[in-house]
Amino acid sequence: MNSGPRTLSMIIGILGALMAAFLIIEGLHLIILGGSWFYTLAGIALAASSVYMIRRNILSTWIALGLLVATALWSLAEVGTSFWPSFSRLIVFLCVALIATLMAPWLSGPGRRYFTRPVTGATSGALGAIIVAFLAGMFRVHPTIAPQDTTHPQETASTADSDQPGHDWPAYGRTASGTRYASFTQINRDNVGKLRVAWTYRTGDMALNGAEFQGTPIKIGDTVYICSPHNIVSALDPDTGTEKWKFDPHAQTKVWQRCRGVGYWHDSTATDANAPCASRIVLTTIDARLITIDARTGQACTDFGTNGNVNLLTGLGPTAPGSYYPTAAPLVAGDIVVVGGRIADNERTGEPSGVVRGYDVRTGAQVWAWDATNPHRGTTPLAEGEIYPAETPNMWGTASYDPKLNLVFFPLGNQTPDFWGGDRSKASDEYNDAFVAVDAKTGDERWHFRTANHDLVDYDATAQPILYDIPDGHGGTRPAIIAMTKRGQIFVLDRRDGTPIVPVEMRKVPQDGAPEHQYLAPEQPYSALSIGTERLKPSDMWGGTIFDQLLCRIQFASYRYEGEFTPVNEKQATIIYPGYYGGINWGGGAVDESTGTLLVNDIRMAQWGKFMKQEEARRSGFKPSSEGEYSEQKGTPWGVVRSMFFSPAGLPCVKPPYGTMNAIDLRSGKVKWSMPLGTIQDMPVHGMVPGLAIPLGMPTMSGPLATHTGLVFFSGTLDNYVRALNTDTGEVVWKARLPVASQAAPMSYMSDKTGKQYIVVTAGGLTRSGVDKNRGDYVIAYALPSEE
Structure with missing residues (x-):
């Protein structure tokens, strides 16, 4: 063997040994905590392969391939064919196996004769193809619940608010029933891809210094009205976005600056x-x-x-x-x-x-x-x-x-x-x-x-709360209130007396x-209808690679977690899931009143919390705030330290998705589909923006807009897009790039003057980003080209 391959095998072996040492040592830590033995065993196998690589022995390749097979079987047993959990388990060992196979021609030993040039080429080609398939899969949407029936539901008469407000959008949820349902038919699945920016308005009230632009406009007659973070109201022409007047109440506060x-x-x-x-x-x-x-x-x-x-x-x-x-x-x-x-x-x-x-x-x-x-x-x-x-x-x-x-x-x-x-x-x-x-x-x-x-x-x-009349199965309807919660529990109640329509136990x-x-309360109410509420398991721990996944499993085993409502205590961190940001936060949902389909987005981020005496927190350098990592809770025995449940690499410890859009048939109570929503494209990680449209499904803000034509519009993702999804399948059928991210629910109206239907979104930038970069004051209207 010449010096080049010899040096390369030495470098590969040393790097492999370092990775193996990490798996063995941290794997032993997990075993002590009562967790899986696989990481330590995998580390031992990787160490053996690395030693043989340094010795330029073909056993290195055989062990690497065996380790990959064993990892694939273990992954299949733990998480089935679920993409993101499989990716973090397999991608490192796929790369190890590929490198070991490519090195086979320069290795020696009894098993070397099986690695002929055709075998080596075919094996490395197959491994490379699998890696490419995994990498390509990163850019595909992987449904949480795939649609089983993609046919459009039979339409039923809308009864929750029979007095539809004509061409207007006169209230936050369009009507006082809060369904966020647009009965217009001009924009539909066939032409939604042709939507273009019709006009843009800048409020002049930038979402800076902690302010957030989360307003959803309303429209009455010949005017659109919008409020900005400091409660400045602008009146706009619905066809041009031209400002008619502006009202500034000169609100005086520097805390919690937003107007929804x-x-x-x-x-x-x-x-x-x-x-x-x-x-x-x-x-x-x-x-x-x-x-x-x-x-x-x-x-x-x-x-x-x-x-x-x-x-x-x-x-x-x-x-x-x-x-x-x-x-x-x-x-x-x-x-x-x-x-x-x-x-x-x-x-x-x-x-x-x-x-x-x-x-x-x-x-x-x-x-x-x-x-x-x-x-x-x-x-x-x-x-x-x-x-x-x-x-x-x-x-x-x-x-x-x-x-x-x-x-x-x-x-x-x-x-x-x-x-x-x-x-x-x-x-x-x-x-x-x-x-x-x-x-x-x-x-x-x-x-x-x-x-x-x-x-x-x-x-x-x-x-x-959404008010909608649900078919009672006997030809009539029952007046319902749809009560959505941060817990992900959706309680459907008779709005006359509050009794459950969907069972509660x-x-x-x-x-x-x-x-x-x-x-502590001994019992908690659970609805038969919920989203994102599954109890976490060790196998749900995630990371971009096997290494941070292992660290997350160690954290999971070290923290206290016995399901939802595990008490926060002073002795060890407690995992909180669903997290205190949701579930379903203030954005709520929408109902396609023509088919009885509830569309609702959620957040699926775990957090952790731990009690700490105020004096100890001060000594430790914690600075109190209501939204940060430490809350003082003056007047109680304890402050609380809390944060996102992240790996040391800054990635969530729980498997994706972290935000979804869900379609629920209110007649049957079944979730029709659940799709990850949003990519990491514009989300800063350690100060760096990845720029990759990888659809992990990110935490969502605000709520959706449902239309009579089987579309759901949404803009409250952490990437800079407004999207339209097919309400029967969850497929994204249109999206448009925004100048900055949006935190508001879209709305829609018809122009009394031109007869055009508009979709309007506001965009003020990422929530709680901590910086004034990439912030905005945009109101953007989309419409079909005139020839449509």
């Missing part, structure tokens, strides 16, 4: 439709004001509240300033505006009340209030000097409204600090993570349904290991 939508009200009793404030845009601000604006002129309605403002901090007490932030679109229910607000998570005890209030849209007078300590307070005003009781669950999403039942439905979060429940009130326990139905005119409670008992991991219910959950005084 505005409301709209028209005075049906007005004799002059053009009278001042006969039509109003309803706006809440991040500094806790409620404002109405003349929809025609953009001037504040000065007869509303005091000088055009209602102070939403009234009645919330001294802790409310700097803690209470309305960000969601207000609900207009007849002549009542229903509002709630976000309350800072996990910072301290004594946070303000989560009261939900109804205001007269004409005058701004408070009509009613609902709070967990007095759910039948209704129209009874506060006494002089009285405040709503602190530390109660709050509504930080958008409510829904059924005018026939005269009921408002709203989701509630959890009492903060979320991770400590040792001194929670009975009222908070009764209403945490609940959906509540109240009389729209009085605020008096009719019923409530709790989606989690004594929540200790921030499983807020925040998605706008109570299951026992872990009861040991919590710190002293931390009360």
